[in-house]
Amino acid sequence: MWIRLRLADLKVILHFVGLFVIGIGLAMLVPLVTAVVFGEWDAALDYFMGFGLALCIGMGMALGRTRGENVTHADALVITALGWLAASLIAAVPLALSGNYASYLDAVFDAISGLTTSGLTVVNDLDHMALAHNMWRHLTHLIGGQGIIVAALSLAVGLRGGAFSLYLAEGRDERILPNVLYTARFIWFVTAVYVLIGTVVLWGVNSLHLGMAPDRGLLHAFWISVAAYDTGGFGPQSMNAMYYHSYSFEIVGVFLMLAGTLNFNLHAQVWRGDRPELWRNIETRVLGINIMLLSALTAIGLAATRFLPEGFEILRKGAYHIVSANTGTGHQTVYPGQWTSDMGGIAIVAVMLAMAAGGAVSSTAGGIKALRLGVILKSIVHQVKQSIAPRSAVLKARYHHIEDKFLTPEAASAATTVFILYMATFITGGIIGAAYGYDPVQAMFESISATANVGLSTGITSSGMPVGLKIVYMVQMWGGRLEFIAVLTLIVQVLLSLGVRRKGSL
Amino acid sequence: MIRSLKNATGLFVSLCCIAGALCALPTAAAAASDTLSPAEVVEIDRDLNGTVIEFEGEAIGEALHADATHKWVNVLGDGMAVGVYVASDSADLVGTFGDHRHDGDIVRVSGTINVACDEHAGEFDVHAERFEIISQGEVRETPIQPWKAVVGLLGVAVFLVEWRFYGRLKERNLA
Numbered sequence: 179m180w181i182r183l184r185l186a187d188l189k190v191i192l193h194f195v196g197l198f199v200i201g202i203g204l205a206m207l208v209p210l211v212t213a214v215v216f217g218e219w220d221a222a223l224d225y226f227m228g229f230g231l232a233l234c235i236g237m238g239m240a241l242g243r244t245r246g247e248n249v250t251h252a253d254a255l256v257i258t259a260l261g262w263l264a265a266s267l268i269a270a271v272p273l274a275l276s277g278n279y280a281s282y283l284d285a286v287f288d289a290i291s292g293l294t295t296s297g298l299t300v301v302n303d304l305d306h307m308a309l310a311h312n313m314w315r316h317l318t319h320l321i322g323g324q325g326i327i328v329a330a331l332s333l334a335v336g337l338r339g340g341a342f343s344l345y346l347a348e349g350r351d352e353r354i355l356p357n358v359l360y361t362a363r364f365i366w367f368v369t370a371v372y373v374l375i376g377t378v379v380l381w382g383v384n385s386l387h388l389g390m391a392p393d394r395g396l397l398h399a400f401w402i403s404v405a406a407y408d409t410g411g412f413g414p415q416s417m418n419a420m421y422y423h424s425y426s427f428e429i430v431g432v433f434l435m436l437a438g439t440l441n442f443n444l445h446a447q448v449w450r451g452d453r454p455e456l457w458r459n460i461e462t463r464v465l466g467i468n469i470m471l472l473s474a475l476t477a478i479g480l481a482a483t484r485f486l487p488e489g490f491e492i493l494r495k496g497a498y499h500i501v502s503a504n505t506g507t508g509h510q511t512v513y514p515g516q517w518t519s520d521m522g523g524i525a526i527v528a529v530m531l532a533m534a535a536g537g538a539v540s541s542t543a544g545g546i547k548a549l550r551l552g553v554i555l556k557s558i559v560h561q562v563k564q565s566i567a568p569r570s571a572v573l574k575a576r577y578h579h580i581e582d583k584f585l586t587p588e589a590a591s592a593a594t595t596v597f598i599l600y601m602a603t604f605i606t607g608g609i610i611g612a613a614y615g616y617d618p619v620q621a622m623f624e625s626i627s628a629t630a631n632v633g634l635s636t637g638i639t640s641s642g643m644p645v646g647l648k649i650v651y652m653v654q655m656w657g658g659r660l661e662f663i664a665v666l667t668l669i670v671q672v673l674l675s676l677g678v679r680r681k682g683s684l
Numbered sequence: 685m686i687r688s689l690k691n692a693t694g695l696f697v698s699l700c701c702i703a704g705a706l707c708a709l710p711t712a713a714a715a716a717s718d719t720l721s722p723a724e725v726v727e728i729d730r731d732l733n734g735t736v737i738e739f740e741g742e743a744i745g746e747a748l749h750a751d752a753t754h755k756w757v758n759v760l761g762d763g764m765a766v767g768v769y770v771a772s773d774s775a776d777l778v779g780t781f782g783d784h785r786h787d788g789d790i791v792r793v794s795g796t797i798n799v800a801c802d803e804h805a806g807e808f809d810v811h812a813e814r815f816e817i818i819s820q821g822e823v824r825e826t827p828i829q830p831w832k833a834v835v836g837l838l839g840v841a842v843f844l845v846e847w848r849f850y851g852r853l854k855e856r857n858l859a
Contacts, residue, residue, distance in 0.1 A: 234843045423807065488802060
């Protein structure tokens with residue numbers, strides 16, 4: 179049965195979406211202050227205008243609901259899908275005013291990419307961008323990485339009645355603490371700790387080792403820490419991670435990327451003292467095996483092309499990009515064009531597999547996710563075992579994820595459904611890219627990168643690419659971040675409200 | 685006879701000069717086209733890996749320490765930047781690096797291109813043999829547009845009215 183939204187539901191949805199828009203407006207105060215501190219008055223006005231518009235539009239939407247009706251599960255899904263879209267549209271306003279984007283659409287592309295922690299970018303002249311705009315681009319990673327709803331929940335901004343539904347709708351599968359508000363706050367606490375560690379260490383690297391000025395060194399350290407931990411992938415310079423020419427920088431980056439891709443629930447377990455959980459958990463096992471196998475495959479590919487002269491360099495380059503891809507970060511130390519010109523076919527395939535696989539559930543990473551892959555693999559093994567076992571035998575498959583669990587048909591089915599949705603989106607995006615005339619391998623690479631919210635690019639993504647393809651990648655990033663269900667619910671509701679449903683046909 | 689010989693010599697010299705000038709024209713054009721942009725360096729024919737190339741671009745960001753005697757200067761042009769490994773003395777000649785407020789110095793680099801440098805962990809870089817400043821950087825115009833402040837103020841004003849209205853609606857519903 180398809181349930182159509184009522185007017186009261188729409189008011190509730192608009193109210194919450196309005197609150198998110200106001201939240202994005204308030205977050206613009208950070209780049210506004212940055213602009214004032216560094217005397218970037220032109221950028222300061224961009225953020226003041228964005229702030230004013232966000233508050234005015236957001237409050238206008240929030241006016242609809244004043245009674246405190248509860249949020250249903252269906253409402254939560256639509257609120258989440260629309261909330262992310264509205265947040266991206268308003269976050270794009272100061273970017274569009276910056277002069278670094280060819281159009282408002284391009285600014286929206288980067289805002290969606292930032293909030294979904296994808297890291298694909300169509301910015302122009304990034305090396306001359308204002309510090310305030312760079313602060314905002316990286317702040318979108320910070321907000322989106324933890325989740326717009328988690329951010330609102332942790333501040334307890336009027337989300338009573340349906341808080342857990344909203345939390346789940348944002349692509350998070352697990353509650354870490356009994357209270358969802360405390361869960362949201364814990365997620366922010368973990369993030370704050372890692373970003374702080376990363377910022378301090380990278381500030382040291384930037385200032386002492388690389389000789390950057392203290393203020394620029396600090397800003398770069400913060401931005402890179404946020405982009406790496408939130409598995410985002412933006413960088414303040416057009417060369418991305420190549421700008422720094424530093425081994426220390428890469429090591430810190432890898433540490434942050436790995437920390438960001440782990441389940442927040444796992445962080446909680448380890449912090450509670452249960453360190454063995456790190457290697458007993460099916461997710462970390464799948465992640466570890468995946469990263470090792472694909473790093474080896476990349477190394478073989480790079481060795482075959484003789485692109486890199488020495489073994490250590492092959493390992494370093496290969497492992498860095500596999501970690502970047504598998505964690506969904508997208509920092510890269512090669513030029514986009516080098517994927518096809520220098521890296522060779524095996525390395526590209528390995529990176530595509532790593533991007534598709536993704537990190538842990540309830541983390542900042544995208545992709546299919548290690549837990550689902552583990553469950554699907556367990557399910558396959560279970561089916562094979564069952565087929566060769568005597569008919570009277572009752573077999574049960576188990577796996578460990580925070581606690582020992584039996585593999586149920588429901589869990590296997592849910593994992594397979596999301597797997598199929600990701601695969602279908604990867605392929606569809608790849609076909610569309612190829613239809614636009616791009617090399618099919620590059621088109622598939624870019625499609626996986628967008629859907630799995632990674633951000634590695636072979637060079638297709640640029641301000642000059644066709645508008646249609648920009649929209650396709652934006653939808654892929656949005657759908658991939660919310661793991662499709664929320665977006666599909668929104669689409670169904672829109673179709674129902676347009677009267678597509680015929681009686682008894684659906 | 686002597687006059688005609690002189691005329692012939694003069695004609696010969698003139699023809700030689702013209703021919704020389706004509707020959708020099710394509711040479712000069714070729715010399716100009718040999719200077720690449722950083723974007724062209726990145727997409728250079730891989731057969732030229734390890735050869736000496738010359739390119740021009742804008743020094744951006746800052747000079748980063750590479751080792752005791754060298755620095756990295758990232759040089760931008762046509763939307764792409766290349767890392768140049770250059771002696772610290774030469775890198776220190778750069779007075780202005782490109783950022784939001786400045787167009788950086790334009791530098792001409794002549795050096796060995798490495799598609800995967802074995803000295804620097806497989807990085808794509810250029811080891812400079814000659815590094816010169818062609819033109820000094822300058823302050824970029826970043827005009828302030830007051831209309832943005834007006835729109836922002838209007839937005840805040842409307843928000844305050846809406847907020848007050850929202851408060852009254854809530855009070856009425858509670859009552």
